[in-house]
Amino acid sequence: MTDATLIRKAISAAQAWGTPDRAPRLVQQRENTVFDVTLDDGRRIALRFHRAGYQDASRIASELRWMESLADAGFPCPWPQRTRSGALTDDCIGVTTSAVQWLNGTPICSGKEELDAGLMHDLGALLADLHLTSDAVAPTDLARPDWRASAFCCGDAPIWGRFWENPTLSTDEVALLRAARDAAKIRLAALPVDHIGLIHADVLQENVLAFDGLLYLIDFDDGGVGYRLYDLATALIQSCDSPNMPELAGSLMRGYADAGGPLPKTAFMDLPMFVMLRALASAGWVIGRVQPDDPRMRGYADRACRLAREWLADQKRGSTSG
Known part of the structure; x- marks a missing residue:
């Protein structure tokens, strides 16, 4: 579909708002x-055409209800925008469509070769806020991924x-x-139930915006019920090749703990496992999503193998020393 065709569809879809x-x-x-999209009432929205076959309309509506509860409670994320009729989604053009408040801001990866420890501390605090606020205000009947x-x-x-x-393995x-x-x-089966809650599940650098000294979390498309530590892992996965990874991970964990996140500090010992699990995923x-000869295919495989090898070696050393 050409960009011009997409723009025409967006004009039609936006009429619901x-x-x-x-x-x-x-x-x-x-x-x-x-x-x-800027509407004639002055609102600026992010109009989204949801990919067919990924989340159905009920799951998308649940995502937006969760975000709405967070934004109403003051958590820094976009406010979902309801249609003229009060609905959270629309399908007038044959595609499930939704809209959220447009946020001014810049992804935290923009203009930087690497994140710094101070920013990671702030990101840890943001994730603590997400988990605490979700526990307090999120609807209990959400249909979201597990x-x-x-x-x-x-x-x-x-x-x-x-x-x-993966064909390159x-x-x-x-x-x-x-x-x-x-x-x-085996390790996941041993984790306490209070390590589980609503998580974003995709805290990549492009999904965290910085504006006026604050961080905002966007794109809750993958969010669901899962291990809270996975959110910290996804925040680190793009830095896993950095020589400063230990410092960045330490700052992220301190930010989470300093903000009173619901995970106990003892849980952080499993962070390398969750970083590896993100790499496997x-x-x-x-x-x-790409052809077998695309360099990204092998790139993701290389990262998964390296982290798996390192984590298994750490487990072996731990069992030997224990």
């Missing part, structure tokens, strides 16, 4: 297609795909990832 006072601007075509053990290592259908079938690498999966399954996610 109001009349655009100028042509919508296409800003993103990834998991969802997103437009910057990010517990079955999402990663129980059964043959992980939520983001069978990562051990050697036989030995497949065995390595399976071994890491099986070891993680990404090695599966990429399979259906």
Whole structure:
């Protein structure tokens, strides 16, 4: 579909919220297609066409109800914008469409080669706020993805795909990832139930905006019930090759603890496992999105193998010393 066709569809879809006072601007075509739309009542919204086959309308509405409860409580995220009729979604153009408040801000990765410790401390505090506020105000009947053990290592259908079938993996690498999966399954089964709650599940740098000295969390598309520590892991995954990874991880954990996050400090010992689990998930996610010879296919596999190897080695050292 051409950009011009998408813009025409956006103009039609936006009518559910109001009349655009100028042509919508296409800003993103990834998991969802997103437009910057200014309505004639002065509101500026992010109009989203949701990718077919990922989240159904009930799950999208649940995402927006969760965000609405957070924003109403003062958590820094976009306010969902209801349609003229009061609905959270619309499908007048044959695509599930939603709108959220447009936030001015810059992704925290913009203009920087690497995040710094101070920013990671603030991000840890933001995630503590997310978990605490979600526990306090989120509706209890949300239909959202399940990010517990079955999402990663129980059964043959992980939520983001069978990562051990990444076509660039050697036989030995497949065995390595399976071994890491099986070891993680045992560890996950031992985690206390209070380590679980509503999580964002995709705290990548592009999903955290900085504006006027504050951080804002956007794109709750993947959010659901899961291990709280996974949010900290997704915040670190893009820095896992940095020589400053230990410092960044330490600052993130301190920020979370200093803000009174619901995870006890003893839980942080499992952070490397969750970083690895994100890497495994990404090695599966990429399979259906790029061609086998795309460098990203092997890049995700390399990262998963390295982190799996390191984590298994740490587990072996721990069991030996214990």
